Amino acid sequence: MNAWRLVGRNLLVYRRSWLIFLTGFAEPVFYLLSIGIGVGAMIGGVEVGGRVVEYAAFVAPAMLATSAANGAIMDSTFNVFFRLKHARLYDAILTTPMTTADVAVGETLWALLRGGVYAGGFLLVMAALGYVNSWWALLALPATLLVGFCFAGLGLWLTTYMGSWKDFEYISLALMPMVLFSGTFFPVDAYPAAVRLLVEATPLYRSVVLCRELTTGALTTGSLLSVAYLAALGLLGGLMARRRLDRLLLT
Template sequence: MAWHLVVRHARVYRRSWHVFLTGFLEPVFYLFSIGIGVGAMIPGFEVDGVVVPYAMFVAPAMLATSAMNGAVMDSTFNIFFRLKYAKLYDAILATPMTTRDIAIGEVAWSLLRGGIYATGFLGLMALMGLAPSWTAILALPACLLIGLAFAGIGMWLTTYMRSWQDFEFITLALMPMTLFSGTFFPIHQFPPVVRWIVEVTPLYRGVVLCRELTTGMITTASGVSVLYLIALGLTGMLLARRRLDRLLLT
């Protein structure tokens, strides 16, 4: 049942493919301007005891950010429009589909969009020589886990939004994560309390996972990140379904 919602979204976006570029190009611009431009003046950073070039340090972080952008765009702004204005879910519930199908379908579509972004970005990294290890191919399923975490939590939080102005809080949360989740510099420079806060954010876990996979320096931190992202995504989906039950069935 949930797959029907994914097919519906694919048909809607078939003639609006250019919309996908908005979330993909931002990390690409970051990579070229900071990873390559500024990176020419920075020798590199240490990853698990090995110093890597700055561009190779930044690229996997931008890969994780690309997956995040793809998932967040659909699981927040678009879901809010479908819920509050298009009344799409009210129409869906007139069919045999349930709120569970809606939650799974929306998250699946967000994963698909995030996966498209990640595939394109990883291909760009490979062409630039920024994915030296064969384990880099595993960064694609890792990006799906990042998308799962952000889509699940994003959908749940969106059910509490009252107006478009409330999305300022989404931007307020995403921008610091993009800048300070170990994307452009190691977080060991932060005070211990700040470092702990950063380490529990989903983007940081995604950055760690993608960086270790693309460089081939896999540690136990990768396993922690996988479990964390799965748990966060499934929890978000469960909470989102309960909120949809309350909003649409009562």
């Protein structure tokens, strides 16, 4: 498939920039060590699916989902914008047999790969620290790939509307509240009903819930809802991004 040619091109570009991947993996680890373990020593346990788990085990899967989301969204926004507006890479690509669909799929695959690397490394840290409490956690890595797919599709779509680097302030403005309030560090039961419904509609909340249910073994029918929701958003983002690339590059 032609889309993999774009993935191969990105691999060649980043082959000497492995530190970029390391920094993205290190951030959620620091959060886990400082907040999950440090603050957790003063908090005690948190109820998940009718059973109490230690606070670090509550935070760890949330950081797992966040690491996958961050890896995917950063590559599908900032890096894609540079290639689209400044390097004019896609204009050159379209002089070959590749299409805008290949570009959209290739960039989504690359962002998903980066998010998967972050999440895979973090999952190993979780297992080493003893914060994986169920064999269902074997599905946590595929789940993080789904998270990456969702955020990569949405990020790519949003990037096609960006006119300058200043517009990326809106990305940060949306991401930070999601990280803080999507059930990452405390249960959403603390919110009023209206606020809770709003939070539960965000993709990061569904990502956090899915990873937490898998690593703790507290699966419910809501797990299937999370899978369907994330897959639908990823597909929507990818399809709309392809349409926008048609308008930007073919007209």
